Amino acid sequence: MMKRKHVKIIQQVLFYLAVLLLVAVVLVPYLWMFSSSFKSTLEIQGMEPRWIPHNFTIENYRLVNEIVPIFDYFKNSLIISFGTMIGTIILATFAAYAISRFRFRGRNFYTVTLFSTQMLPGILFLIPYFVMFIWVQRTFGLQMRNTYHGMIFTYISFSLPFAILMLRNYLDSIPQEIDEQAMIDGCSRVRALFRIILPLAKPGIAAVGIYSFIMAWNEILFATILTGTQTKTVALGLLQYIGAQQSRWGSMMAACILTTIPILILFTTMQKHIVEGLVSGATKG
């Protein structure tokens, strides 16, 4: 009897140790980021690396905008990400509603296309897309490179396939009888959509919006080529702290923390729905 109890206790201890290890693997890099953001450049460059700063300083946060105009990049990222979010929500809602509620010719084909576009490499589109931007500018005089609308358009189209699929799954979970009932009661289809379905689908729509916001906030590949000095996003701006002349690791870590905070807040508020969307996107595909 005693022996079995011992085994059980040991099992429990091992189990919790494993969980602890898992959490440590996740958190230790963040710890390093956090502690380094409070170290002076002198300490980072001149002394042995330490987990706890010798001299606690908030200089990095004070001077975060000094070498790199990171606040401008923040503004650019915010404009582009919000634009993407709003555009994606509107277009994805319409398309997802169509796929979820109508049976029309080409519906399955369209859904499969949505899945398959997610599989293609971004680099495949980038070069012709770049040439296309130049061509549009030369023939129509409409500047697309290094503009907010160019980036927003690009990112909306990027986030659309996944957003539509995610929202379709959400709308499918709202029973179809609800809008049929509303239409019997004299609602037109448009009214039924805006008055009844959209309020019910609010969490799903919010999740889609946040997904597209995060996507636009994090994207690197297209931003490298298509943004310039006026529209550089924060993801690219972070790289500028390390130059040939000087390496401001402390400021960079401070900027990294500032960049992550908005994403963290947005994700935590909608965690459940985004996670559900991710899971169903991968398992139903």
Add this chain to the structure above:
Amino acid sequence: MVKICPMSIIRYSCRFAGLNYRKVNRALVRSICLWNGCHRDENNRGGELNVNTVREKLSHMVMKRGSKKMSKRFTPYMLILPAVLGMLFVHFIPMLWGFIISFMDLNIYTVMDWIKAPFIGLSNYVEGFSSVTTLGQRFFRSIFNVAYYSAFTITLGYFIGLGAALLLNKKFVGRTLVRGLILLPYITPDSVAYNLWRFIFQARIGILNKVLLDVGLISDQVIWLVGNKTIYAVIVASVWKGWPFTALILLAGLQSIDPELYQAAKIDGANAWQRFKYITLPHLRPVTRTLIVLNILWNFNAYNQFAVMLGTDPGKYAEVPSTLIMRQAFHHLEYGIGAALSIVLMLIMLLITIGYFYYFRIRAERKGE
């Protein structure tokens, strides 16, 4: 909805185009009659079509359809149209365009007027995909590198993810918190995560060398981010960033398994390993397959981790197709070759995916027999 009789539309368009309305109308009605299986009027001996009756019927039919049914049939298309257009301009047209460009000598001089760029046939492909040219050799090397990197990243990420999913599937205090916490690396922006790892891997000022020195695993500072160890640094960072997604999906797979199965197996005397092998693994197989395909595709396209940690030129040991193509197109400004290489990359990935699915289908069929 404004109701416009289609006949009046025809009349107006005829007047506009200067055609004889009656002739047009008669031809139209005749063709529609033939289409509908020919309504012949018995009273009309000559076999002439009774234009008036048919026209009446037709206009009635079209009126009915045109106003209500037609609009209803078009609604879904109108709803998906904006999304389709967006994707057309960002995905499909560039893809076609890329295909055309890959046959052109498109460089910094010709890019301003791409239509006038000379067609050079397959020579972009020949230069990028041969074992003689420097570029070709680099491209082969980059494909080898990315395969090596993917194999490591996917295997490590999968096993860590599986372990984590099994742990988190058990009930314990603070489980929800831990489940939320492990998603942190996944949601951290790529740029932030890889910059952080770049800092950790610094030879002199990074924490990793310090920890390894303290533990005694190494006796000298290792230079991680230059030379032949670079790819391992990127692998570590990518695994750290990627495993939470695997764990999340596998956890969802685990939760869909009926707990009664385990109870029944327990009663039958199966031990923990047997339960894992005969219940858990088979149930996770479909999810695993999707996960691996997704991971292959993502890792073969990997650009962010290499560009952030190692810069635009990661060096021979960690060059991957994406970085090579980016450099070829936007540093050497040879867009044609870049496009050709990216199409080759896509074809390779397509082959891998098809081969993978084919392999599993054959295996499944064999098992089914």
